[in-house]
Amino acid sequence: MRMRVSFEQGARFQAECRGHAITIDQPGSNGGSDAGMTPPELMAASLAGCVGYYVARYCQQAGIDTQGLEIGCDWQVGGEPRCIERFVVQVRLPGLPDNRRRAVERVANSCLIHATLHATPDIEVRLEDPA
Secondary structure: OEEEEEEOOOOEEEEOOEEEEEEOOOOHHHOOOOOOOOHHHHHHHHHHHHHHHHHHHHHHHHHOOOOOOOOEEEEEEEEEEEEEEEEEEEEEEEOOOOHHHHHHHHHOOOOOHHHHHOOOOOOOOOOOOOO
């Protein structure tokens, strides 16, 4: 999979993958124009979206109504070096039967982004020649 991120201006970037595009930016207080989410916000959105996808798929297969399914995600920054130290993901699913709660928790905790963050993937940054 290939993601391409291009600098636009100020603190704004355009990310493109598979024909889709999103704007990444910073708030005005951090030198941006607030035209899009920040990278940490996108990371939280990826985690919440992934959890939501896994939960929705499970519910659809199990015949559980997904009406009102909503995922919230909070995070805390700290540490040395400075990083996101903690994510808290809240899954709200009105009408979830009590006997399915543990299964939904298990599915939510098995999403790809959650598993990736727990596995600490190798990250290699390469500076390429312009030619």
